[in-house]
Amino acid sequence: MADRFDLVVIGAGMVGLSTAWALHEGRPDLSIAVLEKESEVAAHQSGHNSGVVHSGVYYRPGTLKARLCREGRAKLLEFAAEEEIRCFPIGKVIVASRPEEVAMLATIEERARANGVPGVRRLSNEEFASRLPEVVGVASLEIPSAAIIDYREVALRLVDLLASVGVGTSLSSPVRSAAKNAEGWSLDTPSGTVVARYVINCAGLQSDLVARSMGVRPPVMIVPFRGDFYHLSPRLRSRITTLVYPVPDPEVPFLGVHLTPTVDGELLAGPNAALALSREGYHAGEWSLDELASMALFPGTLGLARRYGSYAAREWLKSWSRSEFLSAVRRLWPVVEESDLTGQSSGVRAQAVRPDGSLEDDFVLIRGSNSLHVLNAPSPAATAAFAIGKRVAREAGFLPSSESSGPASPGEPS
Numbered sequence: 096m097a098d099r100f101d102l103v104v105i106g107a108g109m110v111g112l113s114t115a116w117a118l119h120e121g122r123p124d125l126s127i128a129v130l131e132k133e134s135e136v137a138a139h140q141s142g143h144n145s146g147v148v149h150s151g152v153y154y155r156p157g158t159l160k161a162r163l164c165r166e167g168r169a170k171l172l173e174f175a176a177e178e179e180i181r182c183f184p185i186g187k188v189i190v191a192s193r194p195e196e197v198a199m200l201a202t203i204e205e206r207a208r209a210n211g212v213p214g215v216r217r218l219s220n221e222e223f224a225s226r227l228p229e230v231v232g233v234a235s236l237e238i239p240s241a242a243i244i245d246y247r248e249v250a251l252r253l254v255d256l257l258a259s260v261g262v263g264t265s266l267s268s269p270v271r272s273a274a275k276n277a278e279g280w281s282l283d284t285p286s287g288t289v290v291a292r293y294v295i296n297c298a299g300l301q302s303d304l305v306a307r308s309m310g311v312r313p314p315v316m317i318v319p320f321r322g323d324f325y326h327l328s329p330r331l332r333s334r335i336t337t338l339v340y341p342v343p344d345p346e347v348p349f350l351g352v353h354l355t356p357t358v359d360g361e362l363l364a365g366p367n368a369a370l371a372l373s374r375e376g377y378h379a380g381e382w383s384l385d386e387l388a389s390m391a392l393f394p395g396t397l398g399l400a401r402r403y404g405s406y407a408a409r410e411w412l413k414s415w416s417r418s419e420f421l422s423a424v425r426r427l428w429p430v431v432e433e434s435d436l437t438g439q440s441s442g443v444r445a446q447a448v449r450p451d452g453s454l455e456d457d458f459v460l461i462r463g464s465n466s467l468h469v470l471n472a473p474s475p476a477a478t479a480a481f482a483i484g485k486r487v488a489r490e491a492g493f494l495p496s497s498e499s500s501g502p503a504s505p506g507e508p509s
């Protein structure tokens with residue numbers, strides 16, 4: 096006998112769990128379940144990120160990223176306070192290391208003001224030197240509202256809260272295939288069939304494949320970009336107590352190798368953004384023949400190589416060579432020695448690429464038959480997750496729409 100639900104969310108990362116939460120809050124009358132393929136929650140992006148609560152300074156005003164980051168951040172901070180989850184408002188300084196980066200720093204400052212980020216200001220040379228005496232820069236911008244958190248803790252708490260209201264999260268339950276029927280969808284998992292009237296796909300790195308399996312022809316392909324982190328030696332930890340970021344390359348939606356104190360008292364350097372050869376390729380050199388073949392068949396791959404070839408090569412080098420990675424860190428903070436790069440960890444970003452090879456810059460939601468698909472939710476989607484969840488619930492028609500339904504587009508049936 097199949098399990099039956101009004102709604103099934105695929106994926107127990109920050110976006111899937113927040114979506115289930117928003118759906119339950121808005122429609123407690125509906126039966127909801129979350130299916131997760133791994134044996135733990137937050138096993139991919141949500142548990143392998145920088146742990147930064149972004150303030151919303153980088154994003155073009157009016158985009159979903161700008162709006163949902165601001166709204167989601169406020170909800171996340173409220174949730175952390177209510178649930179006593181460690182979250183420290185340590186602030187951020189964005190540092191221009193070279194005169195040619197100052198114009199981009201000014202653009203970020205303008206965007207921050209347009210996005211209503213509080214307290215953003217340029218630091219004078221004297222203030223910069225006294226705040227970050229060992230960091231090198233020609234200009235800097237302070238973002239006092241940035242914070243750090245452990246998103247895995249947030250995800251675990253969400254699972255508990257969901258369970259307490261009758262919304263179960265089934266682990267080790269990959270959705271292997273989906274079939275449309277009169278009731279909605281029959282989802283095949285190793286422990287049996289799950290029937291759902293409506294399905295919400297929050298499968299991150301696998302989201303385009305899940306969408307395809309549900310008859311949607313996604314307008315983008317998910318391409319994995321691995322980010323490697325080095326854990327810096329204990330001698331350095333007390334010397335950087337705020338987030339320190341470089342000015343990002345305006346051509347790509349990645350923020351560059353930065354310095355991140357964690358809620359556990361560690362100090363991380365990273366992540367770079369190297370094209371990975373497998374969607375869940377957490378180590379340089381890990382590859383999947385099937386995935387490489389489908390990448391080769393995707394029309395955007397050539398465009399991707401043309402547009403971002405030299406960027407990709409530089410980021411690859413940082414993955415393969417400690418000294419290249421060290422140079423990126425030392426551009427900001429020259430006191431770091433090779434011996435300070437101790438443990439390593441990695442995360443893989445699910446970045447949507449358009450058929451012309453350009454990187455999709457905003458969050459993407461696509462409607463399908465009795466389904467909605469979150470097809471691009473890279474950074475700052477962990478920060479924005481609570482707001483993304485609400486947005487998804489509205490787009491799917493389970494919450495009243497507070498505004499015109501905007502960017503969710505119907506997927507092309509294949």
Ligand SMILES: Cc1cc2nc3c(=O)[nH]c(=O)nc-3n(C[C@H](O)[C@H](O)[C@H](O)COP(=O)(O)OP(=O)(O)OC[C@H]3O[C@@H](n4cnc5c(N)ncnc54)[C@H](O)[C@@H]3O)c2cc1C
Pocket residue numbers: 105106107108109110111112130131132133136137138139140141142143144145146147148149268269270271297298299300301302305321322366441442443444445472473474475476477478479
């Ligand atoms: C290196 C790195 C640094 C980052 N830093 C930050 C940061 O500091 N701040 C920030 O806000 N954001 C950051 N991000 C982005 C952020 O982590 C992601 O945007 C966010 O976690 C996306 O959440 P998600 O739920 O969409 O995806 P995920 O967390 O990847 O969750 C998707 C889930 O779906 C499951 N799944 C996939 N296929 C199936 C299937 N067929 N059946 C069932 N389940 C399935 C997966 O196992 C996974 O658990 C970073 C990301 C990376 C990789």
